[in-house]
Amino acid sequence: MTEKFDVIVIGGGPGGYVAAIRAAQLGLNTACIDMNTGKDGKAALGGTCLNVGCIPSKALLDSSKHYHHLQHSYAAHGINVTDASIDIGTMISRKDAVVSKLTGGVAQLFKANKVKQFHGRGRLLADRQVEFTPHASSEKIMLEAENIILAAGSVPIAIPNVEYDNEYIIDNAGVLDLTEVPPRLGVIGAGVIGLELGSVWQRLGSKVTLLEALPSFLPTADEDISKQAGRLFKRQGLDIRLGTLVKSASVANGEVKVTLEDKNGESEISFDRLLVAVGRKPYTKGLLSDDSGVEINGRGQINVNDQSQTNVVGVWAVGDCVRGPMLAHKASEEGIAVAELIAGKAAHIHFDTVPWVIYTDPEIAWVGKTEQQLKEEGVAYRAGSFPFAGTGRGLAMGDAAGMVKMLADEDTDEVLGVHIIGPSASELIAECVVTMEFHGASEDLARIVHAHPTLSEAVHEAALHVDKRAIHRGN
Numbered sequence: 255m256t257e258k259f260d261v262i263v264i265g266g267g268p269g270g271y272v273a274a275i276r277a278a279q280l281g282l283n284t285a286c287i288d289m290n291t292g293k294d295g296k297a298a299l300g301g302t303c304l305n306v307g308c309i310p311s312k313a314l315l316d317s318s319k320h321y322h323h324l325q326h327s328y329a330a331h332g333i334n335v336t337d338a339s340i341d342i343g344t345m346i347s348r349k350d351a352v353v354s355k356l357t358g359g360v361a362q363l364f365k366a367n368k369v370k371q372f373h374g375r376g377r378l379l380a381d382r383q384v385e386f387t388p389h390a391s392s393e394k395i396m397l398e399a400e401n402i403i404l405a406a407g408s409v410p411i412a413i414p415n416v417e418y419d420n421e422y423i424i425d426n427a428g429v430l431d432l433t434e435v436p437p438r439l440g441v442i443g444a445g446v447i448g449l450e451l452g453s454v455w456q457r458l459g460s461k462v463t464l465l466e467a468l469p470s471f472l473p474t475a476d477e478d479i480s481k482q483a484g485r486l487f488k489r490q491g492l493d494i495r496l497g498t499l500v501k502s503a504s505v506a507n508g509e510v511k512v513t514l515e516d517k518n519g520e521s522e523i524s525f526d527r528l529l530v531a532v533g534r535k536p537y538t539k540g541l542l543s544d545d546s547g548v549e550i551n552g553r554g555q556i557n558v559n560d561q562s563q564t565n566v567v568g569v570w571a572v573g574d575c576v577r578g579p580m581l582a583h584k585a586s587e588e589g590i591a592v593a594e595l596i597a598g599k600a601a602h603i604h605f606d607t608v609p610w611v612i613y614t615d616p617e618i619a620w621v622g623k624t625e626q627q628l629k630e631e632g633v634a635y636r637a638g639s640f641p642f643a644g645t646g647r648g649l650a651m652g653d654a655a656g657m658v659k660m661l662a663d664e665d666t667d668e669v670l671g672v673h674i675i676g677p678s679a680s681e682l683i684a685e686c687v688v689t690m691e692f693h694g695a696s697e698d699l700a701r702i703v704h705a706h707p708t709l710s711e712a713v714h715e716a717a718l719h720v721d722k723r724a725i726h727r728g729n
């Protein structure tokens with residue numbers, strides 16, 4: 255017999271599980287099918303983000319940051335440590351414990367909200383029927399719902415002649431589970447994953463080399479920020495080689511030999527491990543039957559409109575498997591909006607104010623337009639900036655590298671973009687997002703009282719500097 259629901263969500267990542275909880279909160283009889291299995295062999299909700307993405311990478315970034323500071327920063331505070339060492343096993347177990355706490359937490363939330371969890375694979379058929387194959391079984395169970403939300407997420411892209419073997423040539427999951435510090439870690443792609451996970455192992459002692467095909471570094475960030483980031487990362491020891499094309503990689507005698515091509519021609523370089531981090535692609539394998547009718551575009555994304563509706567009535571799609579940035583918070587907000595639309599409420603997302611954060615040290619965060627975008631679009635703007643070195647808090651913390659840069663419309667003063675590189679940039683960006691959501695002006699931020707001494711004073715001073723009236727810097 256076919257079990258019937260109001261909503262079936264396929265995929266239990268930040269797009270899917272959040273959509274399921276919100277739908278259940280709104281009184282809809284909801285099921286969520288997710289096929290991910292944790293290290294303990296049991297269902298592990300939370301998708302890429304909780305299992306092999308945002309959370310485990312941040313756990314390792316924090317562990318490695320403590321270790322790095324212990325060795326390199328604390329002496330300046332008069333704290334001296336001899337014979338500091340790192341136990342990689344303990345670090346990885348701590349990371350795993352954080353992951354299971356959170357994935358278990360999602361399962362608890364499902365129970366509390368009466369979302370029915372199915373562990374296994376879901377496949378959308380015609381007429382909003384869903385075929386469910388339980389984990390480690392070939393049984394087929396039929397489910398049906400008024401509305402289906404596809405939230406199947408993404409997987410790493412592979413490049414020609416560089417085959418993952420999951421031991422020497424690894425992806426984001428493999429690099430989160432290394433059992434020892436590789437003396438030489440190669441990374442293909444100097445994007446977000448390359449920089450974050452390259453930083454982790456570099457801080458722990460690896461010599462990290464990033465091979466980036468593009469001639470420019472972090473081209474989607476504001477140029478002032480990416481230039482400063484490039485300088486700081488180089489000083490930390492990351493060897494970032496731009497304009498470098500990887501032709502092939504092969505494993506022999508316990509190492510990876512990479513053939514690459516750059517402005518000097520072809521050459522070879524060897525690593526102990528090679529992380530491939532050249533982007534991700536939507537994961538729709540086995541998700542749709544031939545007669546489901548759901549359209550997929552040339553980039554492999556499920557086609558959706560502004561409200562996340564696919565071309566099939568009652569079938570919606572959110573997160574990494576559709577257009578837009580591949581970010582957990584974007585996926586979750588889409589999930590909430592879809593659940594609310596299904597429940598007959600009004601909902602929409604402002605894609606223009608989705609913040610980006612790169613959790614390196616210093617962190618990089620931005621929202622809105624970059625200066626180069628405003629120039630290209632011919633928008634008249636004013637810019638203000640302020641270095642963290644000018645804040646009492648940054649200096650007191652001994653963490654004062656970087657700056658805040660604010661861009662505002664020349665006529666209306668509306669904030670069009672804020673770009674931060676520096677300590678706690680990930681937290682500081684929030685007030686800039688709020689300002690932009692409310693179409694606030696730089697003058698609004700300039701007139702708001704910011705606590706002293708805090709890092710947020712750099713945001714305040716950058717806002718003042720838009721009008722060339724910053725107090726703690728020359729204008």
Ligand code: FAD
Nearest residue numbers: 265267268269289301302307308376407573574580581582
């Ligand atoms: P996913 O999280 O990928 O979840 C999809 C789920 O659906 C998976 O569990 C999958 O197994 C399941 N599934 C797929 N097909 C089926 C099927 N047919 N049947 C049943 N289940 C299925 N984003 C941030 O915002 N901040 C960060 O700090 C950040 N760090 C990251 C670090 C790394 C290393 C990586 C790889 C990604 C990171 N991301 C980060 C990106 C973030 O993880 C994704 O944007 C987010 O997980 C997308 O959510 P989603 O729900 O669309 O998909």
Ligand code: NAD
Nearest residue numbers: 443444445446447448465466467531532533534580611612
């Ligand atoms: P990315 O798009 O950030 O970076 C990939 C890099 O690889 C780019 O710089 C690209 O030019 C380069 N590249 C592509 N093909 C190449 C090749 N053949 N040789 C050398 N370089 C090549 O992708 P990613 O780092 O794999 O991360 C995937 C996505 O996951 C990100 O786009 C982001 O959406 C998400 N993510 C987010 C966070 C965060 O929010 N902090 C962290 C990690 C991942």
